Amino acid sequence: MGVGRFVYTPILPLMHTQAGLSAGSGANLATANYVGYLVGALAGILAPALVRSRTVLRGSLLMLTATLAAMPLTHSAAMWGVLRLVAGAASALVFVVAASSLLHHLRGHPPQLPGWAIGGVGAGIALSGLLLLGLRSVADWRGAWWASAALTVLLTVGSWNLRPEAAASVSGEKSESTAPRTHRWFGALFASYFLEGIGYIVAGTFLVAAIDQQSPGWVGVGAWVLVGLAAVPSPALWARLGRRWSRPGLLLAALVVQAAGIALPALIGGTAAALISAVLFGGTFLGVSMITLATGAHLRFPRSVALLTAGYSVGQILGPVAVAPLLHHGYRQALSAAALVVLAAAAAAAVLRIGFPHHMVVVRHTATPRQRESTQDARPATAGPDALAPHSAN
Template sequence: MATPRKKDLMAVVPQGNPDSTGGAATARPWALAGQAAAALAAGMGVGRFVYTPILPLMHAQAGLSPQLGAGLATSNYAGYLVGALATIAVPALARARLALRGSLVVLTASLALMPATRAGDVWLGLRFVAGVASALIFVIAVSALLAGLHTRAQHLVGWGFGGVGAGIALSGGLLLVLRTTATWQQAWWSAAGLTVVFAILAWRLPMPAHRAGPAASPGGPQAGPRAFTALLTSYSLEGIGYIIAGTFLVAAIDQSASGWLGTGAWVLVGLAAVPSPALWAWLSRTWSRPALLLVALVVQAVGIALPVLGGGAAAALASAILFGGTFLGISTLALAVGTHLRVARAVAILTTGYSAGQILGPVAVAPLLHHGYQVTLLASAGVVALAAVAAGVLRLRFPHDLGPLPSRVRATRLK
């Protein structure tokens, strides 16, 4: 497979203001991508997703009930929504190095304090705080990444986003080693330690400076509301469906297979996620983004259902590859489509719908937890399938003429 070219990823990721580069513009491209990847690994890969492989340990050793487990996930996602909204209300947060460093410190503390108590209310508060910090880290790191690489080495943006997968893989690998020899408390402390390592690597991430860019032309062509409504529906449903699997996949596999398989599958999720943004960007040079979004959602729905429908190690590992290879790609594709449609504040609206879906997901499946985690995977796959239906509606009447045409679409128009 060819290496993604320089312009590939910017075709699927919303672009920052080219005039708002500041110190990010003078940093060496690989260094900037690596620092942003480290920040995303800390904020998302560990801070947000390490809960997934720790959950079975807390069930077994800390007496965590399935209902409280779902509540902790919901609290974290609610905090993420609050953090994302904070960057919309106070745009300067997205360019503040102090906010990045403070969030890294707060996130690390919230992880380290989880073993200090067995009180559910305290756990809920700590996961909420971790969610706020994760959102701030994500927005700041992505803003620096896009601003710094907007006019050079754009192919590295995908690898920067791959830091999320790297954080998942490394924290999952750590839990794979600890699961038979350590306690749930040591698991949280180890996660905090790994976050410290990533925080050190991300500490000097250069921030974009604020400069007023040219205003969007109010008279330019815009898409009708139907296309954006279909996109918003699809992406919000994806938020519900993917987060159910992202929270309970390891626990569901552990219910039907003993040993290393559940945590091992989670490591594979991270490894598959590392190259996925760059891969989907490369594909978008040839294929329509709505078509790719539809395909990615169908693949993800099949992957989520595999551990239930197939059973065994092969199904679990295949599920991990399909899930890990799509969830970041779906996000980059959906946000790029929103930008293509030229709807005002499209990225903010889509992110809000996606975040709201992530809050709703664990709450919606909480009544099903009495029947085991595998039932929740079927529900997750069903919701993602509905997201694919909405993406199919988007694909039918998508206004490709609002932006550059992929080669397949361009060839079809010339016939």
């Protein structure tokens, strides 16, 4: 997913210079990808069986690869838009299925395991940047797309046998327990993740361009690679920090650090600020996603992964549109606005801390021994503040 969704960022300059893609069309292709991501997330909400389907996972992996391979086969901006829209939908389905699988199958295991898995998105970002650095002198924009498709083939083989989330026993769950009401905490969590989607995507879209305006040419692409490299270990690192801090506190800290990273190129500028910004941004955006999704699972809110991903997707669509008027004056104002939005997301995370139910309580009803046995494996872990592992806030 990291390659299939994010390789467009380093390929975009080549398409501008070699394929005749205008700046406006390039922005439209990015928006098409974000819209597709929302479509995929909504599909996971409206048809939850998709999230538990291995066929859907494998089909999405193949579709994502196919869209990359098909990009060089046309010069039509409209067709490119369709391909990026499909790629976005496939990316969302892959992420929702994989994240739900992690939250389900790795419950009770060390939280570093799902952290390293989600860090694979960062590895894809880094690989996409390194791929373009290596191909810049030997291949054109077509070769870049085909090379990225070949890379996704290899990664698809590695992820082919991932087991989606198992279906829960609905009758047993209803007969034995009633989940506590967590709507107010989930509402604050949803608002925080929605705002993060706006701020994160503005930085993710324009950070390299902003750096290019102020620093030598290699710094922009180098910073993109650094974003990916920093993102690889970040979810596992945030998971380790969760052994000491509560999940809402972690989310607040990650968002504040991310806001500082986004603001650096806008407020200071220069190569050093650009590279520090890349590390801070790359080291937090996947951690924020993991903490948020784990919090939704801990609250046991129905279809939390798909709902949170959908809100995040809407934020991604709105972000570039909201800052478009600021781009006439360069990228600094856009990055400053993005940093302020991420700070607003941190404020929502601070609200989440008020009375947060770290230890969930399940109200039990009378059930037969057979019903208790059937629900034992389906029910989320209730001990400790982490839905993924005991004694961890992730």
